Amino acid sequence: MNLSNRTALVTGSTDGIGVAIARALAAEGARVLVSGRDTARGEKVAAAIAEAGGQADFVRADLAEGLSAARALATEPIDILVNNAAMLLAPQPTAEVAEETIDRALAVNIKAAFLLTGLIAPGMAARGHGAIVNLGSINGLNGSAGSALYSTTKAAMHSLTKSWADEYGPSGVRVNTVAPGPTTTEKTAKWDEHIAPLIARAPSRRTSKPEEIAQAVVFLAGAHASNIHGALLTVDGGFSAV
Ligand SMILES: NC(=O)c1ccc[n+]([C@@H]2O[C@H](COP(=O)([O-])OP(=O)(O)OC[C@H]3O[C@@H](n4cnc5c(N)ncnc54)[C@H](OP(=O)(O)O)[C@@H]3O)[C@@H](O)[C@H]2O)c1
Known part of the structure; x- marks a missing residue:
């Protein structure tokens, strides 16, 4: 298998896209460290991976807690780091975004990935x-009224990918971004009604499935991407291309 003898840490793999990423990496032979705040959900994900014949352990951390949380996740050698955890933020006018929300989004969506990578x-x-695979977003490619904060955190991930590719690439560490478009998870399904008119103009005419995002992550994490550094791979049905 592509990722045998590799240990992969996937932040935010207790729910949504991260679960699919953890499963897909395990299916390629990686031992996966499933992580998030919710122990019950995390242990369920790890157990399902084991049941399917893979290897996984759950490690709890609240990434809003900064360095202590990052240290709790970095206690053993990691071969693949997927910086996936993020706060998804509902659209809100800039003037109405609470200071606490700004601090928390910057901490979870950017600072945690920064500390973990360091x-x-x-x-x-x-x-x-x-x-290292960072989860960005097509929201980080363009501006969007009402999502200034979320878009900024995702654009930051795109930027960090390029700086880290330059910093660590010469030592054999590849750093890339997967930028999903609208992806249907249990949580985002409730927004499908709002997304439908937008996605209707994408070449694929549909949202992505978490498994489709996960396959892009597996590709960038594995040997088939051996000379890909600092790239951004959109998985958005062509939404951002047209
Ligand atoms: N879904 C989309 O349409 C879409 C589109 C573009 C980009 N993305 C990106 O794809 C990634 C995954 O999104 P998603 O839709 O799967 O999100 P999600 O369903 O909300 O899942 C987020 C994950 O992050 C974890 N998390 C959140 N806050 C955390 C914290 N303080 N400490 C530790 N873990 C935390 C959650 O775990 P706990 O609840 O256990 O803490 C959960 O496992 C994100 O980076 C997002 O920006 C998503």
Whole structure:
């Protein structure tokens, strides 16, 4: 298998797209560290992976807690880091966004990935191999009234990918972004009504499935992407291309 003998940490893999990423990496032979705040959901994801013949352990961390949380996730050598956890934010006028929401979104969506990469990438570099996949978003490619905060956090992930590719690439660590378009999960299904008119103009005419995002992550994390550094792969049915 593509990812045998690799340990992968997937932040935010207790729900949504992260679950599909954890499953897909495990299906390729990686041992997966499932992570999030919800122990019951996390242990269920890890158990389902084990039941399917894969290897997974759940490690709890609240990434809003900063360095202590990042340290709790970085206690062993990691070969694949997927910075997936994020707060999804409902559209809101800028003037109405609470300071606490700004601080929390910056902490969970950007700072946590920054700290984790700082803790994990040097070990990858010392071993001469590793892959980091950041989850961005097509929201990070363009401006959008009502989603200034969320879009900013996703654009930051796109930018971090390029800087980290330059910083760690020469040591054999590849860093790339997967930028999903609207993706239907249990949580986002309630927004489908609002998304439908938008997605109707995408070449695929539909939202993505979590498994489709996960396959892009598996590709960028694996040996088939061996000379891909600093790239952004959109998985959006062509939405951002037209
Ligand atoms: N769904 C979409 O349409 C879409 C589109 C573009 C980009 N994306 C990106 O794709 C990624 C996954 O999105 P999703 O739709 O799967 O989101 P989701 O369903 O809300 O899942 C978010 C995950 O992040 C974890 N998380 C949230 N806050 C956390 C915290 N403080 N500490 C630790 N973990 C935390 C959650 O776990 P707990 O609840 O257990 O803490 C959960 O596992 C995100 O980076 C998002 O920006 C999604």
